[in-house]
Amino acid sequence: xxxxxxVGLSKSFGGKTVFRELNLTLDSGGKTCIMGPSGAGKTTLxxxxxxxxxxxxxxxxxxxxxxxxxxxxxxxxxxxxxxxDNIRLVAPAAQSQTILRELACLGMEDCDSLPVxxxxxxMRRRVSILRALAxxxxxxxxxxxxxxxxxxxxxxxxxxxxxxxxxKTVLFVTHDRAEAEALGAKLVMPFYTREPVGES
Amino acid sequence: xxxxxxxxxxxxxWLAVWQAVSMWLDSVILLVPPVKVLVRLAQxxxxxxxxxxxxSSALRITSGFLLAVLAGSLLAAAASxxxxxxxxxxxxxxAVRSVPVxxxxxxxxxxxxxxxxxxxISFLMVLPVVYTSVLGGIKAVDGQLLEMASVFRVSKxxxxxxxxxxxxxxxxxxxxxxxxxLGWKAGVAAEVIGMPKGSVGERLQQAKxxxxxxxxxxxxxxxxxxxxxxxxxxLFFVKNAVPRLWRMRV
Numbered sequence: 001x002x003x004x005x006x007v008g009l010s011k012s013f014g015g016k017t018v019f020r021e022l023n024l025t026l027d028s029g030g031k032t033c034i035m036g037p038s039g040a041g042k043t044t045l046x047x048x049x050x051x052x053x054x055x056x057x058x059x060x061x062x063x064x065x066x067x068x069x070x071x072x073x074x075x076x077x078x079x080x081x082x083x084x085d086n087i088r089l090v091a092p093a094a095q096s097q098t099i100l101r102e103l104a105c106l107g108m109e110d111c112d113s114l115p116v117x118x119x120x121x122x123m124r125r126r127v128s129i130l131r132a133l134a135x136x137x138x139x140x141x142x143x144x145x146x147x148x149x150x151x152x153x154x155x156x157x158x159x160x161x162x163x164x165x166x167x168k169t170v171l172f173v174t175h176d177r178a179e180a181e182a183l184g185a186k187l188v189m190p191f192y193t194r195e196p197v198g199e200s
Numbered sequence: 201x202x203x204x205x206x207x208x209x210x211x212x213x214w215l216a217v218w219q220a221v222s223m224w225l226d227s228v229i230l231l232v233p234p235v236k237v238l239v240r241l242a243q244x245x246x247x248x249x250x251x252x253x254x255x256s257s258a259l260r261i262t263s264g265f266l267l268a269v270l271a272g273s274l275l276a277a278a279a280s281x282x283x284x285x286x287x288x289x290x291x292x293x294x295a296v297r298s299v300p301v302x303x304x305x306x307x308x309x310x311x312x313x314x315x316x317x318x319x320x321i322s323f324l325m326v327l328p329v330v331y332t333s334v335l336g337g338i339k340a341v342d343g344q345l346l347e348m349a350s351v352f353r354v355s356k357x358x359x360x361x362x363x364x365x366x367x368x369x370x371x372x373x374x375x376x377x378x379x380x381x382l383g384w385k386a387g388v389a390a391e392v393i394g395m396p397k398g399s400v401g402e403r404l405q406q407a408k409x410x411x412x413x414x415x416x417x418x419x420x421x422x423x424x425x426x427x428x429x430x431x432x433x434x435l436f437f438v439k440n441a442v443p444r445l446w447r448m449r450v
Binding site for chain 1: 344345347348350351352353354358362363366
């Protein structure tokens with residue numbers, strides 16, 4: 001399967017270098033967790049890969065004509081819409097029964113008729129995760145997707161994501177090693193010059 | 201001040217003041233008492249001419265308003281997509297905003313007939329208000345949602361319907377609310393100067409010529425009522441009918 005190759009990628013904002021000459025090869029059809037300290041440029045890297053940001057230099061291959069899906073750091077939901085409608089917005093072919101079943105899987109049985117603005121932060125996060133899973137995609141980008149979930153719910157959601165993304169290409173960004181391990185993702189640390197000490 | 205600040209007692213106080221001043225002046229030409237205005241309005245409402253004039257003016261002014269809403273929205277959409285269009289339209293909108301309405305009316309009378317004058321004047325008054333508000337609304341659309349739509353390849357049509365329109369609607373609503381009254385005032389002013397046959401403006405002008413103050417007040421009251429009616433009608437449509445388009449299931 002074609003790999004995703006990042007060669008000599010550089011990015012700076014207003015003269016401040018985010019990363020320079022970044023090289024990375026990611027497996028297609030598997031889960032890869034990109035770890036790095038805060039401010040290292042993990043989100044910027046994902047944004048470049050998703051086509052939301054232009055790199056100053058370098059090339060990325062293996063993502064041409066690929067369909068993307070994503071969980072952003074923010075939920076990015078249409079506030080006045082219900083959870084099923086937010087999911088249907090990106091997955092028009094999704095069956096209502098399937099959507100309701102998926103919501104129930106993550107403990108949101110009775111939330112299908114409320115606008116997402118009325119849901120709690122944790123519920124909104126779960127809706128954004130289900131939305132990403134429901135879309136047709138070749139590559140799924142997860143940018144700190146489990147932020148704001150309490151531990152019990154987090155483990156339930158990670159197990160759900162792990163099951164639903166089996167065999168899919170997933171690029172996952174976090175600073176929590178335990179999340180990466182629970183998701184079954186291969187760790188890569190392009191922003192560290194050596195193995196970090198004391199990561200949880 | 202909003203309309204919700206208006207209380208019946210305050211209106212009654214001012215009506216009493218009006219009645220007292222008109223009694224003190226004791227001249228129907230200078231100041232007609234409020235009761236006489238209502239009586240005259242009731243008399244006018246029993247005539248076919250009143251309804252013909254009201255409908256004729258309402259049709260023209262509302263046409264100008266609707267055309268301006270359509271043009272203002274489309275131009276704002278174009279300007280939001282292209283810097284060149286934005287720059288091209290900026291001086292036009294500034295000129296339309298800055299030039300006194302009387303100048304437009306006189307110019308229009310030189311160039312065209314007075315028949316559809318109120319359509320043009322209402323259009324010119326409403327256009328920059330709608331354009332500016334809708335453009336502001338488009339610029340204020342949440343960029344993060346647009347990025348989400350781009351990553352998920354949400355079609356342009358669905359993005360417009362479910363992301364753009366709900367966020368632009370409050371701006372559009374406010375523009376309509378402000379400009380519908382503006383359109384009526386300017387449209388009637390144009391009719392007063394241009395005097396198209398069978399219009400409300402012509403009736404007002406005749407009332408002035410014959411010093412028929414009860415008619416002047418009665419027609420003014422009719423214009424205010426018509427303006428309010430159309431404002432309510434248009435805002436009802438904007439607030440209820442338009443959102444139904446995207447509140448339907450996705």
